[in-house]
Amino acid sequence: MSEITASSGATSTSRKPPANRQAMIDRFVVLAIVVALGAWIIPDINWRLVDRYWDRYLEGILVTFQLVFLSVGVGALLSLPVALARLSERRWANLLARGYITFFRGTPLLAQLFLVYYGAGQFNESLQSVGLWWFFREPFYVAILTFTLNTGAYQAEIMRGAIQSLPRGQVEAAEALGMTRWPTFFKVVLPQAYVVALRPLGNELILMIKGSAIASIVTVLDLMGVTSLAYARSFNFQAFFWAALLYLIAVEVVRRLWDRLEIRLTRHLALAR
Amino acid sequence: MNSTAPALQSDDTRMGDLLALLAYGPDGWGDELLAGAWLTIRLAVVTLPFGLALGLLIAIMKASGQRYFRAVGNVYTTVFRGLPELLTLFVIYNMIQIGVNRLVNSFFPDSSFEIGGFAAGVIALAVVFGAFSSEVFLGAIKAIPKGQVEAGRSLGLSATQAFRLITLPQLWRLALPGLGNLWLVLIKDTSLVSVIALNDLLRQTQVAVGVTKEPFFFYLIACMIYLAFTLVSSAGLNRLEARANRGFAAR
Numbered sequence: 316m317s318e319i320t321a322s323s324g325a326t327s328t329s330r331k332p333p334a335n336r337q338a339m340i341d342r343f344v345v346l347a348i349v350v351a352l353g354a355w356i357i358p359d360i361n362w363r364l365v366d367r368y369w370d371r372y373l374e375g376i377l378v379t380f381q382l383v384f385l386s387v388g389v390g391a392l393l394s395l396p397v398a399l400a401r402l403s404e405r406r407w408a409n410l411l412a413r414g415y416i417t418f419f420r421g422t423p424l425l426a427q428l429f430l431v432y433y434g435a436g437q438f439n440e441s442l443q444s445v446g447l448w449w450f451f452r453e454p455f456y457v458a459i460l461t462f463t464l465n466t467g468a469y470q471a472e473i474m475r476g477a478i479q480s481l482p483r484g485q486v487e488a489a490e491a492l493g494m495t496r497w498p499t500f501f502k503v504v505l506p507q508a509y510v511v512a513l514r515p516l517g518n519e520l521i522l523m524i525k526g527s528a529i530a531s532i533v534t535v536l537d538l539m540g541v542t543s544l545a546y547a548r549s550f551n552f553q554a555f556f557w558a559a560l561l562y563l564i565a566v567e568v569v570r571r572l573w574d575r576l577e578i579r580l581t582r583h584l585a586l587a588r
Numbered sequence: 589m590n591s592t593a594p595a596l597q598s599d600d601t602r603m604g605d606l607l608a609l610l611a612y613g614p615d616g617w618g619d620e621l622l623a624g625a626w627l628t629i630r631l632a633v634v635t636l637p638f639g640l641a642l643g644l645l646i647a648i649m650k651a652s653g654q655r656y657f658r659a660v661g662n663v664y665t666t667v668f669r670g671l672p673e674l675l676t677l678f679v680i681y682n683m684i685q686i687g688v689n690r691l692v693n694s695f696f697p698d699s700s701f702e703i704g705g706f707a708a709g710v711i712a713l714a715v716v717f718g719a720f721s722s723e724v725f726l727g728a729i730k731a732i733p734k735g736q737v738e739a740g741r742s743l744g745l746s747a748t749q750a751f752r753l754i755t756l757p758q759l760w761r762l763a764l765p766g767l768g769n770l771w772l773v774l775i776k777d778t779s780l781v782s783v784i785a786l787n788d789l790l791r792q793t794q795v796a797v798g799v800t801k802e803p804f805f806f807y808l809i810a811c812m813i814y815l816a817f818t819l820v821s822s823a824g825l826n827r828l829e830a831r832a833n834r835g836f837a838a839r
Contacts, residue, residue, distance in 0.1 A: 341659035342666075349663065421772075421818040422811040423779035426790055430811060433797065434804035521670075528672035532783055539675060555679050559671055566670040 361553050368545045368554070375541030376561060378455070382527045382537055386462035387470075387520055393463065394470035395505075401475050412471070419468035425529050427465060432457045432533050458530035462523065469519055477512035478504060510581055517573040521566055528562075538562065606805050609796075617796040617806070624792030625813050631709060631778045631788060636771065638714035643721030648751075650722065651729050661722065668719035674780050680712035681705075681784050705785040713781070717774055724766030728759050761832040768825035772818050779814070789813060 400412035419427065435442060435451035442448040450456050481504060489499040509516075531540030542558035545551075578585075612618040650661035668676060688703045732755055740750040782791035793810040797803045 337655070338658065338662070341655050342662055345656065345659040345663045417819075418811070418815065421815045423776040423790070423814055425779045425782075426793075426807060426811050426814060429790070429794075430804065430807035434807055437802070437804050525670075525672040528674040529780075531674075539672060542675075552682065555675065559675060559679065562672055562675065563667065563670045567666075 361549075361551050364545065364549055364551050364553055365557070367549075368541070371536075371541045371545065372538065372557060372561060375536060375538035376565065378535065378540075379524065379527050379537040379565070382455075382458060382462060382530055382535070383520070383523045386459050386527075387466055387523050389459075389463045390466035390470050391516075393467035394474050397467060397471035398474035398478060401471060402478060416468045416471055419465050420472070424461070424465055424526055425532065428458065428461045428529060428533060431461045454530070454533040454535045458527075458533065458535050462527065462530075465526075466519060466523055469522075470516065473512050473515045473519065474508060476515075477508040480511050481507055510584070513573075513577050513580060517570070517577065520573065521570060524566055524569060525562070538565075606802065609800055609802065609805070610809070617792075617800070620792045620796060621789065621809065621813070624787060624789035625817075627787060628775070628778050628789040628814075629817070631706070631713065631781065631786070632771075632775050634706075635710050635713040635717060635774060635778075638710065639717030639721060639774070640767070642714055642718030644725050646718055646722035647725030647729060650726050665719050665722055668716055669723075673716055673777050674783065676716055677709075677712045677777075677780050677784060680715055681708045681781075684708045684711055709781040709784065709786055713774065713777060716777065717770060720770050720773070721763075721767060724763050724770065725759065727766065728762035729755060731762050732758055761836075764825075764829050764832050768822070768829070771825070772821060775817050775821065776814065 397412050397415060400408040401416065403409055432451075432454060435457065439448055439451070442451055450460075485503055485507065486499060489503045494503070527537060528539035530537050531543055534540065536544065538558055538561060542554050545554040608616065610616050610618045610621070612622075646661045646664055649657040650665070652658060685703055685708055736754050737750045740754045741747070745753065778788060779790045782788050782794070787795075789810055793806050797806045800806065
């Protein structure tokens with residue numbers, strides 16, 4: 316929030332104001348104290364753990380990012396027709412979209428994952444006969460499928476809100492110019508809706524990075540899965556601190572990149588603010 | 589697997605068999621699922637006041653004039669909003685058990701005190717809830733015009749009095765929508781403690797699946813129970829919001 320307003324004030328060469336920098340320094344001081352306290356409580360860092368598992372941690376991060384970006388990406392594609400169905404006046408399309416959104420937003424992701432993963436296992440014979448068993452047998456694929464369905468529901472609600480927030484005059488003007496329905500949607504409505512939706516979509520991306528840790532419960536070796544493995548083998552609790560550090564870095568990097576993206580995509584609005 | 593292939597049975601008997609699994613009593617899993625659902629509700633309800641208190645405290649720190657209070661609040665929020673809930677729950681759950689037990693044992697060496705799984709789960713959930721709710725509270729504090737507190741101060745109220753008498757009563761209405769969302773998140777997050785140790789709804793469902801080999805049916809039932817919780821909650825929240833806004837014109 317503050318970063319947006321700070322950098323949109325002066326368009327090109329804005330730097331953070333001193334008050335902000337002071338807050339940053341304060342944060343680092345506190346963080347340093349926390350780390351120092353942690354180092355004091357936990358007597359020594361077990362470098363053997365780091366040495367033995369660091370490459371696995373890196374692989375884990377890679378898997379986490381694959382999970383997140385694939386499911387958020389496909390979920391974004393899925394969310395558009397769902398949002399449109401949710402906005403449509405056709406009763407069945409509306410009802411179907413509403414049921415889908417309510418189910419996936421109203422139940423825990425973990426329960427959904429169990430439902431799809433173990434539920435599919437129950438139907439393995441019929442899945443084999445349709446030739447889909449290779450997909451449902453693999454926890455990684457099932458996790459992506461479940462996460463996609465989940466984030467698709469959340470993103471559909473975000474897009475619905477964004478589309479609804481646009482002034483009606485936009486569509487009416489396009490109609491008056493003789494534009495037909497789909498060009499209006501893709502060239503007038505959607506670009507503006509994405510500007511509105513950018514921030515909540517960024518939040519959703521970050522929520523998925525954190526939520527993807529759940530995949531480890533069905534034995535996917537993402538960052539959390541690798542961590543559990545390292546802990547189970549070494550019985551060293553420090554395994555979790557390294558994971559925490561890596562998750563924090565991942566979330567912070569994505570957040571900052573998204574802020575950049577948002578500033579760049581809304582630069583035509585900078586003066587209006 | 590079953591000796592009689594399920595596909596060969598007629599749909600009616602199959603459905604009847606499945607429903608019989610939900611019977612209340614020693615033959616069915618209805619009572620186990622209900623006990624799990626009850627634990628899920630208790631977890632969420634007991635966590636709420638602690639999480640709210642923690643969130644309000646952190647929000648006050650972040651809104652305060654003291655640099656280091658602000659920094660501590662910000663670091664807390666950054667850390668616990670950035671970590672996966674699963675990881676936080678796991679770390680805090682274990683740390684608390686180890687920490688509290690060591691603390692108690694150092695004062696009373698021969699006590700066999702152990703913090704229960706429920707308490708540890710509540711603390712872990714409250715820590716996460718506190719991080720998110722502090723942001724909601726902070727937003728609400730900032731939404732109250734500064735002039736109100738300044739007017740109070742000029743009438744001779746102390747800073748604490750101004751906060752307690754002017755800011756706090758209005759906080760509820762402004763924070764309610766955000767807190768309502770967090771409550772729904774909290775209900776769903778309770779499912780994560782099933783991974784740790786507690787026999788909540790999802791864990792009981794896993795037990796039922798393990799015995800009956802009917803994962804799809806039972807996980808669907810579990811999802812429906814969670815769905816019922818969230819739907820009832822959001823209906824209740826709508827009414828609370830309507831009540832909190834009763835002095836204000838409808839938008």
